[in-house]
Amino acid sequence: MRLTLRIWRQRGPEEPGALTTYEVNGISPEMSFLEMLDTLNEELILAGDEPIAFDHDCREGICGACGMVINGQAHGPERTTTCQLHMRHFADGDTIDVEPWRAAAFPVVKDLVVDRSAFDRIIGSGGFVSVPTGSAPDAHATPVPKPVADLAFEHAECIGCGACVAACPNGSAMLFTSAKVVHLNSLPQGAPERESRVLDMVGTMDDEGFGGCTNTGECAVACPKGIPLQSISRMNREFLRAGLKGGGRAD
Amino acid sequence: MAVAIRTDADPTRKPPGKPSRKPARKPSFIGSVWRSTVGKKAVMAVTGLIMLAYLVAHMLANLKVFLGPDDLNGYAHWLRTLGEPFLPHEGFLWLARLALLTTVVLHGVAAAQLSRRDLAARPRGYAHQRRRASYATRTMRWGGVILGLFIVWHVLDLTTLTVNERAEPGHPYENVVATFSTWYGNAVYITAMLALGLHIRHGFWSAAQTLGAGRPRRDKALKTAANVLAAVLTCGFIAVPVGVMSGVVS
Numbered sequence: 061m062r063l064t065l066r067i068w069r070q071r072g073p074e075e076p077g078a079l080t081t082y083e084v085n086g087i088s089p090e091m092s093f094l095e096m097l098d099t100l101n102e103e104l105i106l107a108g109d110e111p112i113a114f115d116h117d118c119r120e121g122i123c124g125a126c127g128m129v130i131n132g133q134a135h136g137p138e139r140t141t142t143c144q145l146h147m148r149h150f151a152d153g154d155t156i157d158v159e160p161w162r163a164a165a166f167p168v169v170k171d172l173v174v175d176r177s178a179f180d181r182i183i184g185s186g187g188f189v190s191v192p193t194g195s196a197p198d199a200h201a202t203p204v205p206k207p208v209a210d211l212a213f214e215h216a217e218c219i220g221c222g223a224c225v226a227a228c229p230n231g232s233a234m235l236f237t238s239a240k241v242v243h244l245n246s247l248p249q250g251a252p253e254r255e256s257r258v259l260d261m262v263g264t265m266d267d268e269g270f271g272g273c274t275n276t277g278e279c280a281v282a283c284p285k286g287i288p289l290q291s292i293s294r295m296n297r298e299f300l301r302a303g304l305k306g307g308g309r310a311d
Numbered sequence: 312m313a314v315a316i317r318t319d320a321d322p323t324r325k326p327p328g329k330p331s332r333k334p335a336r337k338p339s340f341i342g343s344v345w346r347s348t349v350g351k352k353a354v355m356a357v358t359g360l361i362m363l364a365y366l367v368a369h370m371l372a373n374l375k376v377f378l379g380p381d382d383l384n385g386y387a388h389w390l391r392t393l394g395e396p397f398l399p400h401e402g403f404l405w406l407a408r409l410a411l412l413t414t415v416v417l418h419g420v421a422a423a424q425l426s427r428r429d430l431a432a433r434p435r436g437y438a439h440q441r442r443r444a445s446y447a448t449r450t451m452r453w454g455g456v457i458l459g460l461f462i463v464w465h466v467l468d469l470t471t472l473t474v475n476e477r478a479e480p481g482h483p484y485e486n487v488v489a490t491f492s493t494w495y496g497n498a499v500y501i502t503a504m505l506a507l508g509l510h511i512r513h514g515f516w517s518a519a520q521t522l523g524a525g526r527p528r529r530d531k532a533l534k535t536a537a538n539v540l541a542a543v544l545t546c547g548f549i550a551v552p553v554g555v556m557s558g559v560v561s
Contacts, residue, residue, distance in 0.1 A: 066438075068438075079438055129437055129439070131439050131441065132437050132439035132440060132441035133441060157438060157439035159437055159438060159439065162433060162435050162436065162437060163432060163433060164431060164432045164433065164434050165432065228433075229429075229433060229443070229444075230428075230429035230430075230432055230433060231429075231432035231433040232348075232429070232432065234349075259343070262347055262348075262349050263347065265348075266346075266347055266348050269431070269432060270432055271348075271428055271429035271430075271431075271432030271433065272348035272349075272351070272352060272425045272428060272429055273348070273349075273352065273520075273521075274425075274429065274448070274451065274517070275448070275513070275516070275517040275520050275521075276443075276444040276448050277444065277448075278443075278444065288527050289520075289525070290520070290525040290526050290527050290530065292520060292525070293519070293520040293521075293523050293524065293525030293526070294523065294525075294526075295349075296349055296352075296353070296520065296521055296522065296523045297522070297523020297524075298523075299347070299349045299350070300344075300349075300350075300353060300522070300523060301523075303340050303343055303344055303350065304340065306340070307343070
């Protein structure tokens with residue numbers, strides 16, 4: 061396959077960036093999108109140019125490190141991560157636009173790499189459960205009904221890749237935050253922090269400069285793990301409930 | 312690929328793992344609701360639903376125009392005497408006006424503040440544009456502005472009668488006929504009602520999501536309810552100018 065790539069190049073956080081055009085040859089349909097970029101980078105290095113910086117780690121769709129907007133869609137045309145997107149979904153001779161996640165809360169570090177530590181700070185403010193120290197409890201000590209376990213697991217699938225923020229016209233992190241809140245709030249293990257978790261995580265989300273939700277639904281379309289749009293509604297309910305209960309804090 | 316992250320060097324970024332929230336002070340419910348994006352959206356949802364309920368009553372009352380001048384004018388008179396003698400003359404009317412003004416202002420202020428925030432959260436768009444959300448979803452902001460301007464015109468036209476040249480106080484039926492006997496009266500009204508339909512189509516469903524009623528298995532029912540409400544209200548309101556234009560109401 062021969063492809064024309066228009067890739068966002070930016071030397072550093074404060075540097076101006078621009079889409080730069082590259083031609084690549086010899087791409088096989090079995091390659092992943094990242095392998096195609098590796099091929100291009102090898103050519104760039106041989107030519108003495110700076111290779112394109114992009115995040116990646118597991119390359120099997122479970123870590124959430126890779127992420128770029130391909131032809132205007134987060135992770136490209138298939139519902140998967142960029143590492144699991146294969147070149148067979150493109151045609152020979154295509155022109156492909158590759159841009160970094162665009163959100164005020166995700167500043168560009170270099171080329172296609174953005175700083176997603178705002179997500180870490182949301183997690184740090186409530187994405188945990190209190191556990192007794194000492195010996196490990198028996199696995200069956202706390203019964204969890206099957207539907208609840210299924211709901212929690214569906215939301216635990218979130219890998220924090222940030223595609224929801226990248227796809228949202230408001231740069232909102234509601235789908236990410238709701239996945240974390242619903243995951244832990246639906247389980248008995250998460251009950252002690254049920255109110256403070258949602259209030260604190262939403263508070264941190266707002267403080268980090270993410271936009272609000274206008275229910276456009278772009279996030280759920282982009283999510284490689286299929287977190288449903290209605291998770292946001294579940295979190296909204298948790299938020300209003302927690303607010304009415306006084307935030308679960310002692311006076 | 313190793314990439315230098317600049318977080319440590321940049322003093323404006325908070326260190327990871329440290330929540331920026333001030334802990335352990337019990338926040339007031341109203342204050343925390345208004346401060347957060349989720350809470351402000353809930354204010355928009357509740358005020359939107361109040362206005363929607365009012366619009367259903369307003370639309371049904373408007374249809375009295377087809378029952379003749381006595382029916383509509385009699386209803387308008389009854390509204391002014393409602394609640395007497397507990398309430399003074401027009402007391403109920405002014406309470407309703409005050410409540411509606413509060414909801415409109417809250418809805419508009421919250422929308423403006425959230426919109427400013429949303430636009431700031433995506434300072435740079437994508438070079439590669441692609442298909443976007445539905446027309447109703449995309450036009451919520453400008454549609455809301457259009458509806459706000461329409462409300463101003465509508466009050467000046469049929470409540471204060473400032474811009475209605477042939478109007479007489481106390482004769483709503485005749486004033487309605489006067490408004491819809493002009494081309495611009497019809498054009499402004501029908502345009503606004505189409506904008507209203509679009510606003511409700513996304514707004515009702517969105518309000519349900521915001522207030523925590525959204526569930527995957529309930530989604531279709533909520534969307535259907537939003538479409539039905541939008542269609543019924545738009546058609547119900549537009550029936551009046553169409554009635555005047557076609558001569559059914561004169």
